[in-house]
Amino acid sequence: MKLVVHVKLLPTPAQATALEATLRACNEAATHASAVAFAKGLKNRNGLQKEVYADLKEAFGLSAQPAVRVVKKVVDAYATLKVNLQAGNLGPATSRRYRRAVGSPVVFRPEAAQPFDDRCLSWQYDARTVSVWTVDGRMKGIRYTGSPDQLKTLVTYRKGESDLVCRDGKWFLIATCEIPDPQMYEPMDWVGVDRGIVNLATTSDGTNYQGRRLSRYRRWQAHKRTELQKKNTRSTRRRLARRACKEQRHATHVNHRISKEIVSIAQRTGRGIAVEELGGIRERVRLRRDQRGSFSSWPFHQLGQHLTYKARRAGVPFLEVDAAYTSQRCPRCGHTERANRPDRDHFRCRRCGLAGPADVVAGVNVRDRARSAWAFVTMPVPPPVQPEREMRPVTVLS
16 A cells, blocks of 8 residues: 655755755746647647657756656646546536636646655665755755654655655655555454544444534634634734644544544454445535535545555455445334434434434444445355256167
């Protein structure tokens, strides 16, 4: 499996200036190559490279390998755009967003990330320094730091490209690591996980991870943004820029913590993890105006991604099951009815009288569906039955 490791660079002022100039030059070159690709319809790497390679080296001061990486970056951007258009992520073909995306070339921000391969960037693990190509020449001895676990993963499994990123005046390298998949064990049972807005995750064991603190934090952040936007001064704009990604980082931290605990419990007890398949739920559900903000900021997809890769890294079996009626079905008698859930927090079966927390009941239903799905997947396939041959009479000649 592939993971990325973020390490923080500690450049000197002169090194930071060279890195900034390099990012700007590479992104200006990428914007130029993107305009050529859009005008001439060149979306393949070889054709675009033949068209713009000389210009990138002469006009933007790029060396041979950085120019090749810029072309690859442009081709990947158009491939990503094509996939998003086909998946409908930009709306229908008649929407304004769709027409704007296909009607103009892709533009790269001056501070956008730039990929470097091993010819442009080398790592000195013992000294904890990197050597990076810049427009001012090869910049050696740039120090980096990170957590002990990140540094160990970097030394052992790093392979492929590394992205140079500047975020809020700080420099980072995002390195790709290929970690071998551990052997997945046969689960003794399953931990069903129900994801929600009020309760971010509820397991079939009854463990509840509430989202009340995260919702309160989001409301506080929205209130502070409103206050700063009303003042509209240079100072408040700087503060808004510093706070831009703070809320997102906090939500990511919460999802990491929840997913890590669920995976560790499943691994310790020899069970697998089962979650609901919630793809496309934003398009299927219609909400009141006062609910749209909390629903659009619901981080269920990120929590599912964290559970997926952490379970895979730990060798824990992971399944996604059908989410239909998991909160309305009785796990004891199977009776399914909307009236079984009279309110958001409680479940009470109208047939057999089973009662309990609604999210725990949904987690139990997810667990039961995972049991059935795993039994069906691992069911041994019987050998095909050979048809009996028809016995024909044999004539014996005397």
